[in-house]
Amino acid sequence: MKRGATLEDSLSYVLRQALRQVERGGAGGRFSDGPLTWEIPKDPSFGDLSNSISFKVAAAQNEPPQQFAEALLQAFLSCCRQAGADEWIERVEAKAGFLNVFLSRQALTQVLRSILRQGRRYGMRRVAPAPAINIEFVSANPTGPLSVAHGRQAAVGDVLARLLRSQGCHVTTEYYLNDEGRQIELLGRSIRLRYAELLGRPEPFPEEGYHGAYLYPIAQECVKRFGDRLLCEPEAKTLPTFIHVGQTHLLEEIRKDLARFGLPFDRWSSQRWLRVCGRIDASLQTLRSRGALYESEEATWFASTRFGDDKDRVVRKRDGELTYLAPDIAYHQWKFQRGYDQILNLWGPDHHGYIGRLKAAVMALGLPADRLVVRIVQLVTLSRRGKPVPMSKRQGEFVTFREVLDEVGADATRFFFLMRTMESHLDVDLELAKSQSQENPVYYVQYAHARICSILAKERLPWWARCRPNLGLLQEPEERLLMRWLFQYPTVLRLSAAALEPHGLTVYLRKLAEGFHVFYTKHRVISDDPKRSAARLALVRATRHVLANGLGILGISAPRRM
RNA sequence: GCGCCCGUAGCUCAGCGGAUAGAGCGCCAGCCUCCGGAGCUGGAUGCCGUGGGUUCAAAUCCCGCCGGGCGCGCCA
Numbered sequence: 035m036k037r038g039a040t041l042e043d044s045l046s047y048v049l050r051q052a053l054r055q056v057e058r059g060g061a062g063g064r065f066s067d068g069p070l071t072w073e074i075p076k077d078p079s080f081g082d083l084s085n086s087i088s089f090k091v092a093a094a095q096n097e098p099p100q101q102f103a104e105a106l107l108q109a110f111l112s113c114c115r116q117a118g119a120d121e122w123i124e125r126v127e128a129k130a131g132f133l134n135v136f137l138s139r140q141a142l143t144q145v146l147r148s149i150l151r152q153g154r155r156y157g158m159r160r161v162a163p164a165p166a167i168n169i170e171f172v173s174a175n176p177t178g179p180l181s182v183a184h185g186r187q188a189a190v191g192d193v194l195a196r197l198l199r200s201q202g203c204h205v206t207t208e209y210y211l212n213d214e215g216r217q218i219e220l221l222g223r224s225i226r227l228r229y230a231e232l233l234g235r236p237e238p239f240p241e242e243g244y245h246g247a248y249l250y251p252i253a254q255e256c257v258k259r260f261g262d263r264l265l266c267e268p269e270a271k272t273l274p275t276f277i278h279v280g281q282t283h284l285l286e287e288i289r290k291d292l293a294r295f296g297l298p299f300d301r302w303s304s305q306r307w308l309r310v311c312g313r314i315d316a317s318l319q320t321l322r323s324r325g326a327l328y329e330s331e332e333a334t335w336f337a338s339t340r341f342g343d344d345k346d347r348v349v350r351k352r353d354g355e356l357t358y359l360a361p362d363i364a365y366h367q368w369k370f371q372r373g374y375d376q377i378l379n380l381w382g383p384d385h386h387g388y389i390g391r392l393k394a395a396v397m398a399l400g401l402p403a404d405r406l407v408v409r410i411v412q413l414v415t416l417s418r419r420g421k422p423v424p425m426s427k428r429q430g431e432f433v434t435f436r437e438v439l440d441e442v443g444a445d446a447t448r449f450f451f452l453m454r455t456m457e458s459h460l461d462v463d464l465e466l467a468k469s470q471s472q473e474n475p476v477y478y479v480q481y482a483h484a485r486i487c488s489i490l491a492k493e494r495l496p497w498w499a500r501c502r503p504n505l506g507l508l509q510e511p512e513e514r515l516l517m518r519w520l521f522q523y524p525t526v527l528r529l530s531a532a533a534l535e536p537h538g539l540t541v542y543l544r545k546l547a548e549g550f551h552v553f554y555t556k557h558r559v560i561s562d563d564p565k566r567s568a569a570r571l572a573l574v575r576a577t578r579h580v581l582a583n584g585l586g587i588l589g590i591s592a593p594r595r596m
Numbered sequence: 597g598c599g600c601c602c603g604u605a606g607c608u609c610a611g612c613g614g615a616u617a618g619a620g621c622g623c624c625a626g627c628c629u630c631c632g633g634a635g636c637u638g639g640a641u642g643c644c645g646u647g648g649g650u651u652c653a654a655a656u657c658c659c660g661c662c663g664g665g666c667g668c669g670c671c672a
Binding site (some may be wrong): 075076092093335350352355383384386388389463474488551552555 | 598599600601602607608609610611613614615616618619620621622627630631632633634635636637651652653665666667668669670671672
């Protein structure tokens with residue numbers, strides 16, 4: 035096996051060679067140059083890896099699939115021999131058109147050995163040069179507490195970053211701060227009104243203001259720091275003070291939640307900063323020089339329809355103010371200028387209509403728009419024992435991310451947020467998520483890890499057994515199945531990263547934990563047979579590494595005891 | 597009206613072009629002299645929303661319809 039290549043990689047190489055041989059004999063097209071991917075059959079009776087390329091080639095060559103599969107099988111076997119890979123394979127079958135590969139015991143024990151050698155590096159890839167990827171997510175306005183939907187975005191984005199890093203990418207996580215504009219001014223005014231209210235001089239509260247009770251502590255702070263001085267001056271003059279106090283406070287709360295969730299952003303970008311250093315004007319200038327802006331009805335428009343958008347968009351309003359699109363264009367131009375190979379944004383579903391205009395802007399700037407990928411993370415609903423929990427409590431109040439974190443805890447919250455594909459609506463049953471018992475899938479996985487730790491703590495082996503465990507002794511079906519799961523881990527990481535979908539990893543970890551629990555129930559690890567104990571301890575130790583690595587990528591703790 | 601997401605077991609959802617459609621929860625029946633029972637074993641449950649099409653092969657891809665959710669501002 036080539037250094038750094040997984041067993042799966044090597045077998046793909048061999049398969050490609052075999053296909054080339056068979057194709058040369060036949061009349062068909064060049065399938066051997068196309069993508070060749072192994073599937074992992076759910077049913078182990080179909081082998082450890084399987085491939086259905088024969089159907090495609092056979093259809094093109096007008097040949098029965100099974101007949102082609104049999105020819106491919108012969109070529110595959112001889113290529114294996116040539117490549118010296120035949121020791122990894124117990125047997126290969128051509129069945130109903132599929133090519134099913136059964137790994138040898140040697141291959142599986144080799145997997146075990148590489149896990150034990152690599153430890154936390156198992157499953158990691160190294161790519162040179164490392165692609166640079168920027169992921170921007172959460173980016174909630176500092177005008178209130180994080181919502182449950184933000185929490186889901188936080189979990190997905192963070193795990194995506196870790197997954198991509200595991201595949202050798204250089205990832206920057208980034209939070210874009212809308213620290214200027216109408217919403218922020220509204221925040222300042224809302225705080226001022228609460229402040230006036232606390233001082234016994236209430237004024238009518240506007241419909242569109244921020245009604246949430248979380249503004250009272252901020253108003254209280256203003257009272258403490260400034261007394262009633264801020265009411266003596268005109269609103270226009272004191273607004274910056276209210277905004278500053280409010281934004282600082284709310285941003286601090288957001289950071290606290292994210293920190294509790296184990297999520298430190300690499301970079302915080304600010305809209306205000308973009309404006310101050312002239313980047314917004316500059317990018318509008320670029321658009322103008324490229325003829326993508328025009329004036330109409332006293333406003334400035336971006337001709338986004340020329341770049342595939344449904345309609346043109348205003349960037350500067352009649353009153354001279356910029357719309358939110360202008361700074362966002364500048365922000366993305368700046369991200370491109372920073373030289374990323376891929377720029378990934380995670381947005382809520384309410385932003386989906388916005389993708390078109392942003393892509394249009396990137397194209398209009400002459401930037402490679404295909405490097406910008408926007409994924410929508412769908413909404414979260416909460417339930418309790420199957421009954422929906424209303425997300426919006428009173429006016430301006432909603433169930434916050436923090437409340438869920440308080441009730442359920444960071445580990446379980448993360449796991450539940452990652453159990454579904456990000457583009458599906460997600461329902462989290464709070465009672466299920468926080469129950470520290472039977473039915474909770476988080477504990478199922480963590481329990482497997484803790485169980486192994488407690489076994490390992492009991493290890494009392496003679497030195498000779500510990501040094502060179504004979505892994506060939508692992509012959510029980512449950513042992514083989516467990517090794518099969520361990521073998522799949524790198525593939526699961528690779529596929530999850532490629533699909534930009536973390537949830538496959540949570541599904542996998544449940545299966546791995548199940549594989550362990552089944553093995554554990556059936557067989558004793560530590561027995562009076564030192565050789566067998568040593569082999570099983572090695573198996574169990576490898577399992578622990580993979581559980582810990584997988585949980586690590588999910589950002590979930592792998593407890594030694596529970 | 598237009599756009600996006602979703603309709604799969606009683607509930608929450610995997611599977612997203614391949615072999616007999618799966619898991620968890622819930623329900624029923626079992627398993628601790630022995631490494632952690634937060635575990636394991638067995639059982640019942642399905643016109644994969646619907647009608648067409650593409651394909652050797654469709655829950656999966658394409659089109660129509662029905663049902664649910666969310667968007668569609670010179671708000672962000």
